[in-house]
Amino acid sequence: MEFLFYFGEVFTPISFGLLLIGTIGGLILRATPGLSPTMAVALLIPFTFQLEAAQGLILLGAAYTSTVAGGAVSAILLKIPGAPANIATTLDGHTMAKQGKGAKALQLSFLASAVGGVFGVLLLIFLTPVLAKWALAFGPSHLFWLAILGVSVIGSLDSNSVVKGLLSGCIGLWLATIGFDDIMGAQRFIFHPALGGGINIIAALIGLFAIPQVLTMFSKGRNDANLEVIEVEKHSIVDAIKELFGRTRALGIGTIIGSIIGLIPGVGGQIAGLVAYDQSKKFSPEREKFGTGHPEGIIAAESANNAMVGPSLVPLLTLSIPGSPTAAVLLGGLLIHGIFPGADLFDNHPDVAWTFINSMLIGQILMCLFGLYVAGLAARVAQVPQSVMAAVVLGLAVFGSYSVQSSMGDVYVMASLGIMMFFLERFGFSAAPLVLGLILGPIAEANFIQGSMIADATDGAAIYFLGGTLNIVLIAIVVASIAYSVWMELREKQTKNEAAT
Amino acid sequence: MNRTQHVVSSGIIAAVGITVCWISFTQSPSEAFLFPRLISSIFVALALWTFGKALLGWSKTGTGISSGLFLRMFPGMVVALIYALWAAKELGFYTATTIAFFTLLSLYDPAPHSEPKSWVRRIIITACYMAVMYGLFAMLLKVYTPREIFF
Numbered sequence: 032m033e034f035l036f037y038f039g040e041v042f043t044p045i046s047f048g049l050l051l052i053g054t055i056g057g058l059i060l061r062a063t064p065g066l067s068p069t070m071a072v073a074l075l076i077p078f079t080f081q082l083e084a085a086q087g088l089i090l091l092g093a094a095y096t097s098t099v100a101g102g103a104v105s106a107i108l109l110k111i112p113g114a115p116a117n118i119a120t121t122l123d124g125h126t127m128a129k130q131g132k133g134a135k136a137l138q139l140s141f142l143a144s145a146v147g148g149v150f151g152v153l154l155l156i157f158l159t160p161v162l163a164k165w166a167l168a169f170g171p172s173h174l175f176w177l178a179i180l181g182v183s184v185i186g187s188l189d190s191n192s193v194v195k196g197l198l199s200g201c202i203g204l205w206l207a208t209i210g211f212d213d214i215m216g217a218q219r220f221i222f223h224p225a226l227g228g229g230i231n232i233i234a235a236l237i238g239l240f241a242i243p244q245v246l247t248m249f250s251k252g253r254n255d256a257n258l259e260v261i262e263v264e265k266h267s268i269v270d271a272i273k274e275l276f277g278r279t280r281a282l283g284i285g286t287i288i289g290s291i292i293g294l295i296p297g298v299g300g301q302i303a304g305l306v307a308y309d310q311s312k313k314f315s316p317e318r319e320k321f322g323t324g325h326p327e328g329i330i331a332a333e334s335a336n337n338a339m340v341g342p343s344l345v346p347l348l349t350l351s352i353p354g355s356p357t358a359a360v361l362l363g364g365l366l367i368h369g370i371f372p373g374a375d376l377f378d379n380h381p382d383v384a385w386t387f388i389n390s391m392l393i394g395q396i397l398m399c400l401f402g403l404y405v406a407g408l409a410a411r412v413a414q415v416p417q418s419v420m421a422a423v424v425l426g427l428a429v430f431g432s433y434s435v436q437s438s439m440g441d442v443y444v445m446a447s448l449g450i451m452m453f454f455l456e457r458f459g460f461s462a463a464p465l466v467l468g469l470i471l472g473p474i475a476e477a478n479f480i481q482g483s484m485i486a487d488a489t490d491g492a493a494i495y496f497l498g499g500t501l502n503i504v505l506i507a508i509v510v511a512s513i514a515y516s517v518w519m520e521l522r523e524k525q526t527k528n529e530a531a532t
Numbered sequence: 533m534n535r536t537q538h539v540v541s542s543g544i545i546a547a548v549g550i551t552v553c554w555i556s557f558t559q560s561p562s563e564a565f566l567f568p569r570l571i572s573s574i575f576v577a578l579a580l581w582t583f584g585k586a587l588l589g590w591s592k593t594g595t596g597i598s599s600g601l602f603l604r605m606f607p608g609m610v611v612a613l614i615y616a617l618w619a620a621k622e623l624g625f626y627t628a629t630t631i632a633f634f635t636l637l638s639l640y641d642p643a644p645h646s647e648p649k650s651w652v653r654r655i656i657i658t659a660c661y662m663a664v665m666y667g668l669f670a671m672l673l674k675v676y677t678p679r680e681i682f683f
Contacts, residue, residue, distance in 0.1 A: 077673070078668070078673065080673065081673060081674075191593040191594075192593040194578055194581055194582055194585075195582060195593060197574075197578055198545070198575070198578040198579060198582060201549075201571055201574055201575040201578060202545075202575070204571045204575075205552055205568065205571050205572060205575060208567060208568045208571070212564035214563065214564065215561050215563055215564040217559075217560075217561055217564035217565075219559075219564060219565065219568060220552070220555065220568075242612075245608075245612065246605055246608065246609055246612075248640075249604065249605045249607075249608030249609065249636075249640065250601045250602075250604050250605035251604065252604035252640065253639075253640055253641065253642045416640075416641060416642055417640075418636065418637060418639075418640030418641045418642070419637065419641070419657060421608065421636065421640065422632070422633045422636040422637055422640075422661075423633075423661060425612055425615070425632070425633075425636070426629050426632070426633055426661065426665060427665075429615065429616050429620055429625070429629070430625065430629075430665060430668075430669050430675070430677070433620075433625070433675070433677060434669065434673060434675040434677075437675070437676065437677075439620070439621050439678075442616055442617075442620060443616070443617060445616070446612070446613065446616035446617060450609065450613070454541065454597070455541075456594070457594050457595055457596055457597050458537070458538065458541045458542070458591075458593070458594040458596065459591075459593025459594035460594075475567070476567040479566070479567050479570070480566065480567065483566065
């Protein structure tokens with residue numbers, strides 16, 4: 032119950048103000064298709080430099096929470112899922128809006144998001160310290176395998192092609208080695224003076240997540256989306272609350288599935304929403320109503336999307352292994368304040384860790400309160416032409432990457448990586464494993480070198496890195512995740528071939 | 533999708549992988565390249581696998597780059613590159629951003645170019661954007677950016 036001592040920190044004027052800004056800003060901006068939660072958080076990092084660590088994280092955490100929920104607005108009112116996570120919400124949400132029940136759909140969406148989100152953060156609160164204590168027993172070989180696990184799980188699960196996903200992870204791990212070697216001081220892969228200090232993680236994050244989106248918006252040309260926003264009528268919030276708690280099965284299924292999926296590194300909200308929707312449909316006596324504007328569809332999908340947020344941070348805060356691209360960006364936010372998450376985070380920086388987690392709990396409630404009021408405005412923002420959004424994001428990316436350490440080198444790195452990622456994405460590569468490789472590379476290398484030294488002095492590298500129960504378990508998970516993804520890929524190919532014949 | 537595109541893209545990645553691997557195994561001190569050797573070996577193996585698949589026409593993932601997409605994206609990419617790699621430093625951040633933002637709006641805004649009203653709107657949007665950027669970065673965050681000409 033240590034977290035209770037730090038609740039007051041969330042309610043200081045600056046912290047609460049930042050929480051409000053992050054929540055409301057995230058809700059409004061998230062409605063814009065193309066602005067993903069990861070990109071929003073990455074672009075916000077430069078604004079946290081002058082803040083204290085806890086305050087910076089409050090802003091980033093609030094933006095993360097509200098951008099996940101805010102995607103439902105464009106899904107319901109415009110039939111454009113703000114993110115893949117909101118695909119399931121579109122199925123029933125937009126149908127309800129067309130039936131004149133847009134306000135009810137939005138209310139149910141935000142209420143279900145809040146319930147799922149609060150449950151997910153409570154899970155984060157109670158699981159994290161337990162896992163952190165357990166993680167104290169980890170040695171260099173375990174941490175090395177954990178870093179490899181982080182890259183390989185996301186590489187295999189987050190990509191359409193397992194080999195390309197793993198290759199993206201390798202590219203990220205290689206990029207992390209650019210610069211001066213920590214132990215020998217040797218130069219490695221410094222092809223340009225801008226790379227002398229290595230690749231700055233914030234500039235890289237901005238480039239890898241923002242620039243491909245900018246170029247994708249350019250690639251649509253002078254396209255007037257001409258989106259039609261469905262007007263919403265008034266609907267009693269009390270009735271919406273009654274409706275929500277009258278459908279506890281869908282709410283429970285969504286919340287539990289979202290929480291479990293959030294704990295698995297690499298499996299994002301997209302899967303959480305769709306799996307919860309599917310399972311809720313299977314267990315519902317009114318399953319034929321799904322897809323025709325059934326409230327349970329929205330409740331299951333949105334509670335799952337937000338329930339995933341809290342647990343997705345458990346591996347980050349306990350093992351310093353980001354379980355998702357957004358968690359990787361949050362790790363970047365922690366690192367610039369000199370805070371290394373991991374087993375001793377709650378001993379060394381309890382104020383930062385608990386204030387951040389508590390703010391996410393309060394943020395879920397604020398997101399629900401404000402979500403209903405700003406939904407109309409958010410839908411209007413979604414109508415902003417993509418040309419304007421692309422130019423806005425490009426400017427923010429250049430200024431943001433420069434402001435990291437007032438270096439033009441970071442701007443060059445940001446632009447180069449961004450353009451490279453745009454082309455790589457077009458050929459089936461994914462940014463998430465590349466980013467995780469870049470972030471986890473130094474952790475993997477430091478523990479690999481440390482482990483090699485220990486191995487030289489003891490039983491040799493093979494026994495040190497491949498022996499022991501925990502090493503074997505971690506290697507087994509790496510192999511299992513790759514094998515599962517290969518099996519899924521082969522099965523998908525077979526299904527496609529059968530459909531073609 | 534065009535098979536050649538897959539072959540070219542995976543070929544470039546394989547070439548990068550081989551270069552990285554070659555550097556890792558030839559540079560000294562060898563202790564500093566221990567981890568890069570491990571990574572680059574896997575990098576090369578996976579890159580060659582991808583390249584082989586592309587050569588055989590088995591590579592199917594990704595949407596590729598159609599000529600239409602490239603032509604639509606190209607002017608924006610050129611403006612973005614000039615802005616980030618040259619203009620921001622040489623002209624000053626705010627001047628370069630103003631020019632780049634306005635150019636991109638003019639290139640991609642769906643409003644007709646023949647209407648004076650749409651040009652006025654673009655100028656107003658650019659001015660508002662620059663005011664926000666100046667307020668955020670120069671006044672709030674106190675980031676000293678290269679100024680060069682004008683401001």
